[in-house]
Structures are given as structure tokens and as C-alpha cells.
Amino acid sequence: MNIKYKRVILKLSGEVLAGKKGFGIDDDVVAEIASTIKEMKDSGLEVALVIGAGNFWRGRNSKRMERTTADYMGMMGTVMNSLAMSDALKFIGVENHVLSAITMTQLSECYNREKAVTYLSQGKVVIFSAGTGSPFFSTDTTAALRAAEIDADLVLLAKNVDGVYDSDPAKNPEAKKYETLSYEEVLINKLAVMDFTAITLCMDNLIPISVFDLNNPENIMKACSGLNVGTMIYKA
Helix, strand or coil: CCCCCCEEEHHHHHHHHHHHHCCCCCEEEHHHHHHHHHHHHHHEEEEEEEECCCCCCCCCCCCCCCHHHHHHHHHHHHHHHHHHHHHHHCCCCCCCCEEECCCCCCCCCCCCCCHHHHHHHHCCCCEEEEECCCCCCCHHHHHHHHHHHHCCEEEEEEECCCEEECCCCCCCCCCCCEEEEEEEHHHHHHCCCCCHHHHHHHHHCCCCCCECCCCCCCCHHHHHHHCCCEEEEEEC
């Protein structure tokens, strides 16, 4: 399969790692994703990952908790998921590095753009953890920010639905799926793809976004070859 994009960021939700368990980490799911990432790397792709933390923490759930505290707890959840993915990749012989936006030297390396780019150019997988290192920013924004910083060619947004719809397809059987969208259309129509900060970052840096269903692992390689396997978001 011919590869159209060279350097990509794969954004995974934490819920994906939980599988049917709905909480925590499903070893079989993580192993399957790791196998797909190995295929990506072996094809010549430079692969970076950003993983959410929804399988552990969904944000502030008490009026007595500060938003900043809740966000930092979410960042710790992304570190746990990143370590799990790192270990699964090592198990199948894929060299990788976890780079954390929050200093925790016993668990990971500190994030540094030059270091990340060097690792990617050496064919190593890079896993960005702990979000941006600051509260009030989502892991969607982390993916867009890191994509801009490392000059990524594409953001792969893996979801549990097969693209972007004008309404929730689980609730509305008449929901319309978009094959392509411009960044402006996402913002104007307030479509639930990524948060607006993330979309704006991608728009400002002309980074296309491929939204697809992760339940079919072949979608990742197809998207990297330039095929539209869900919804493509780019400059009109």
C-alpha cells in the first residue's frame, strides 16, 4: 500500500483502551492497537500517539473539586494509558519513548520537541503523555498542538463511529454523515469532532484530520495511504 503521509499523530480516546469493559485497560485491545502501530511503523510511517484518559477519569465530578485539580488528575490518567501502550509495543519489539509534559523522571522522559522529532526520524514511536502540561486543555488540543510542533502531515482521529455526522447517529437514525468538511464548517456548525481549540490549531497550521472508526484496524493504513475511510477535514 502506497503511503501518502509520512509523519502522523494517532489520537486515541481512553475509552478505546477499555474495550467492552468500559473502565480501565483491556489487554487484548491494547495488544491489537500495538500490532496496528507496528504495521504503521514497518510501512515507513513516523508515528506519534496521544491517548486520552476517559477510561479512568472524565473530569470534575464534584462541585467541591477545583477544575485544575480535576484536569491534573486526567493528565495522570493519560500517563497510565501511555505506559500501558508503551509496554505493549515493547512486548512486540517496537522501540518507543513516552514523553511527558509533566516532569516524572522515574516513569518517562520530559517532553522536548527536538527530542521527539529526533526519535521519529530514527523510526521510533513517540507517545505524548500528560496532555499539554496545563489545565483547561483537552487531549484533542494536545494532539493538534504536538502535530503542529513536530510538523505532522496528518492527525488520525480514531473514534467508535465511522466519521462525522450532523447529529448523534446513535440517537438519530436519520443523521447525515459528512464525507469531507472544511475546518470552517466544523466551527460554524459546532460539530462534535474535536474541541474548537484543536480544530483552530489544525486550521492555522493546515494539518488535515482523518476521522474514522477504529473498530476496523485496516482503516488506519487506508487513511495513511490517502483514502477517505470516514470523514476528512481540511482547508477548502
